[in-house]
Amino acid sequence: MHTIWKGTISFGLVNIPVKLHAATENKDVSLRQLHKECHTPIRYDKVCPNCEKEVGKDDIVKGFEYSKDQYVIIEEDELKQIQKAQAERSVEILDFVDLKEIDPIYFDKSYYLSPNEGGAKAYVLLRQALEESGKIGIAKIMIRAKEHLAVLRVYENTLLMETIHFPEEVRASDQVPGIPEENDLSKKEVSTAKMLIEQLTTTFEPGKYTDEYREQFLKLIEEKRNGEEMVTAKEPKLDTSNVTNLMDALQESIEKTKKAKKKKPATKKRTTQQKKKNA
Structure with missing residues (x-):
């Protein structure tokens, strides 16, 4: 099972080196969008609507919109500094509470x-203490550059966050x-x-509930x-727009150069004729 995060869970003076797994x-079942004509996957390019050109990763900065079309630019170094300060903290259990006190609307993702x-x-000490007390721990943790509030509890002999x-x-x-x-x-x-x-009340058996839509979807794909x-899919054609634009610019430059050269001799000729006329 892939390890997402490594750190320390602490409560009181007890520190537990742990690894986090989804x-x-x-x-x-995800589907790709294809061009109907040639079945080539559709790309989603990042384009600046103002400059009307595609932008690369180095051309993009992050900004917070505090009012309509007004942004505060946040530099990557500033963001990393905040993230590092939070990530270096151990996961400290702040409180112990009863699970029934937390409404399910608060729950997000399990690890x-x-x-x-x-x-x-x-690890075994915390697991047994939680089981015998019937409590769950409330803690904070940084996962993928975001601080989360979390609960620690026991699930089938495993600590679950x-x-x-x-x-x-x-x-x-x-x-x-x-x-x-x-109403009345x-x-x-x-x-x-x-x-x-x-x-309709019965014992909860998760195994009897299945995703029928997904099963039918996979069946259709297999059929x-x-x-x-x-x-x-056909091989995508190379993007020659930059080459075309460059060639157009070069051709235009050549045409301008030709016109400039034509004008110079004509001016010289007119000047010579004017001198003969005056003589």
């Missing part, structure tokens, strides 16, 4: 934690439009709904492959 993976060299005993949203990232529910107020529901309607919920309904 606990979930995206199983979406497995494994002990790094010399951290096995402390789940990033959670900061409070300012969760929108207030009272901002949702069209939420109805309490009869006791019979409510009891019938509760009875239906009771009948098309077996039926040889495949296309081959």
